[in-house]
Every structure is written in structure tokens, then in C-alpha cells.
Amino acid sequence: MKAYLTRAYMFSASHRLHSEAMSDEENALTYGKCNNPFGHGHNYRLEVMVSGSVDEATGMVCNLADLDGFVQREILERFDLENLNLRPEFKHDVPTTENLCTAIYDILQRGFAHAHLEKVRIEETMMNSFEYAGASNIQY
Amino acid sequence: MVYLTRKAEFAASHYYHNPDLTPEENRRIFGKCNNPNGHGHNYTLEVTVKGEVDPRSGFVVDLKQLKEVLNREVLDAMDHRFLNKEVPEFSTKIPTTENLAIAIWQRLASKLNSAQLHRVRVYETPDLFVDVFGD
Numbered sequence: 378m379k380a381y382l383t384r385a386y387m388f389s390a391s392h393r394l395h396s397e398a399m400s401d402e403e404n405a406l407t408y409g410k411c412n413n414p415f416g417h418g419h420n421y422r423l424e425v426m427v428s429g430s431v432d433e434a435t436g437m438v439c440n441l442a443d444l445d446g447f448v449q450r451e452i453l454e455r456f457d458l459e460n461l462n463l464r465p466e467f468k469h470d471v472p473t474t475e476n477l478c479t480a481i482y483d484i485l486q487r488g489f490a491h492a493h494l495e496k497v498r499i500e501e502t503m504m505n506s507f508e509y510a511g512a513s514n515i516q517y
Numbered sequence: 518m519v520y521l522t523r524k525a526e527f528a529a530s531h532y533y534h535n536p537d538l539t540p541e542e543n544r545r546i547f548g549k550c551n552n553p554n555g556h557g558h559n560y561t562l563e564v565t566v567k568g569e570v571d572p573r574s575g576f577v578v579d580l581k582q583l584k585e586v587l588n589r590e591v592l593d594a595m596d597h598r599f600l601n602k603e604v605p606e607f608s609t610k611i612p613t614t615e616n617l618a619i620a621i622w623q624r625l626a627s628k629l630n631s632a633q634l635h636r637v638r639v640y641e642t643p644d645l646f647v648d649v650f651g652d
Contacts, residue, residue: 378622380615381648431619434535435546436611441645442548 381495382438383426386448388457391418392472395462416460421477422500423452425485427492439492447489452481474501478509486511520635521577522565525587527596530557531612534601555599560617561640562591564625566632578632590624614639618647626651 394411395404404412411417425448429438455464461472470476482497496510532555533547543551550556564587568577595604600612606620618639626634640646 378619378649379652380618381650382615383646383648385644431613431615434537436533436613436616438615438647440546 378431379428380431380438381426381428382492383424384441384444384448386423386425386453387420388423388453389418389420390456390459390461391416392461392467393417394471394473396471416462419501421456421474423448423481424496424498424500425494426496426498427489428495429492443491444489447485447491451484451488455484474499474505474507475509478507482509482511518567519570519577520565520567521580521632522563523580523583523587525562525564525592526559527562527592528557528559529595529598529600530555531600531607532556533611533613535611555601558641560595562587562621563636563638563640564621564634565636565638566629567635568632571631578629582630583632586625586628590628591621594624614641614645614647618649622649622651 392411393414393416394408395414396407399407425444427439427444431438455466456477461467461477464472466480467476470480478497478499481499482494485494485497494511495513496508498506498508500506532552533550534543534553535546538546564583566578566583570577598604600607600617604612604620606623607616610616610620618637621639622634622637625637634651636648636650638646638648
């Protein structure tokens with residue numbers, strides 16, 4: 378039977394929502410407080426869902442040590458305690474949590490080979506969360 | 518189609534060990550979880566069933582009956598147990614969260630009368646959970 382494993386991680390980062398494609402007035406209208414030029418921060422909760430058949434020898438979809446190691450190296454070290462606007466991933470994109478979801482999905486999709494990536498979910502605050510599952514339209 | 522989720526909690530101990538592997542391989546793959554004395558978790562189980570709403574009762578499933586099945590098939594067998602030694606599925610399979618979710622699916626799938634099992638989700642900790650859908 379196929380199993381879907383989800384692991385959660387925390388990281389903290391600052392950002393400012395501001396689009397070069399808009400006038401200052403339009404930015405202020407669109408992003409409100411999030412457009413403050415000094416930026417602000419969040420404690421993000423990241424969930425990574427991977428899937429696969431369960432390995433007979435280990436009982437696992439993938440070894441958690443491999444997933445934890447990859448996320449630590451490739452995601453947390455990149456974004457934790459950083460200003461997202463200054464990161465190359467957001468040179469052209471506004472660091473909304475939507476774009477953060479797709480950026481993290483792409484990093485995992487390119488580099489994590491131990492299991493099939495299903496979905497990335499990020500809670501920006503307790504009140505809002507975002508999910509990205511690539512081309513998959515699977516429902517959970 | 519309406520989906521209904523019932524939650525339950527149980528506490529159990531386990532350890533990870535494959536007798537076909539050497540002690541060194543077991544330690545390398547399973548790390549601290551290979552300690553033969555075991556360790557425990559407070560597991561949270563979420564069982565989601567689906568079905569059409571019965572026009573007479575307004576229910577997808579009789580919750581009382583679902584609770585009874587959960588208690589009998591899962592909690593009585595696993596709560597405050599050493600999974601490796603006391604739950605038959607784990608005499609041959611390693612009691613990882615993946616295999617635990619599959620074992621619970623198999624215990625429940627044929628026992629639910631009116632509703633269809635949609636998802637079994639097992640939280641080992643708030644930061645780690647496994648879903649199975651029976652596929």
C-alpha cells in the first residue's frame with residue numbers, strides 16, 4: 378500500500394511585499410501593511426509531503442534522516458533568519474508565501490531523490506496557509 | 518459526497534529493528550529508534566470516512582458505531598502496548614508510522630458498515646504524520 382509521509386519544519390524570515398510592476402500607490406493599496414519598506418517577519422511552518430511504497434526492509438517511504446538532512450541543507454540554511462527579498466530566489470518575484478511555496482517545491486523537486494514529492498504546505502501565521510502540489514491535482 | 522473525520526489518541530512503545538540486517542546496519546538505518554528497550558509516542562489517529570448523507574438521519578455514518586469500531590479494532594489492541602511484541606502485524610513488519618497507518622487501514626476497511634473509509638492519518642508527533650488511502 379502506498380503511504381504519504383509529511384514532515385514539518387520551522388523557520389523564521391523577514392520580507393516586504395512590493396512589486397516593481399506597480400506604482401507606489403498601487404503597492405500600498407495592494408499589500409497594505411506588508412508594503413512597509415522596513416519589512417516584517419514571520420515564523421513559518423513548512424510541511425513537506427512525500428509518497429511511495431513502503432520499503433519491506435525498513436518499513437519506510439524514505440529515511441527521515443535523508444529528508445531532514447536535505448531540508449536542513451537546502452531550505453532551512455537558505456531561508457532561516459534571512460531577509461527573503463535579498464535572496465536570489467526572489468530577485469524577480471515578490472516573496473509572498475505563494476511564491477515561497479513554489480520556490481521550496483522546486484528545490485525539493487530538483488534535488489530530493491529518495492521519495493516522490495507530493496506537496497509543500499506553508500503556514501505563514503496560524504490564520505493562513507498555502508499549498509503547492511505542482512502539476513498534481515490529487516486531493517487530500 | 519461528504520467527508521467525516523473522527524480523532525482518537527493512543528500511547529504505545531516501539532523500536533525499529535530488521536533481523537535480516539546486521540547490528541551495524543540496523544544502527545545506521547534506524548539510529549536511536551533501534552534501541553531494543555523501545556521508546557514511546559502519543560499517537561493521534563484521524564480516520565476519515567466518506568459517503569452520501571442519509572436523508573433520514575442526516576448522518577454520513579453513525580458516529581457511535583464508528584467510535585465502537587475504532588475502540589475495538591485499534592485502541593483496545595494498541596493503546597498502552599509495546600507494538601513489536603503485542604500487536605500481531607508487527608511480529609513480521611517494523612512498526613514505523615507508515616506500517617502502523619497501513620495496519621490500521623487494514624483493520625478498519627472491512628469493519629465499517631455504512632460509510633467508506635477514505636483516509637487514515639497517524640501522527641507520531643505533531644511534526645510527523647503518515648496518510649494512507651488504500652491505494
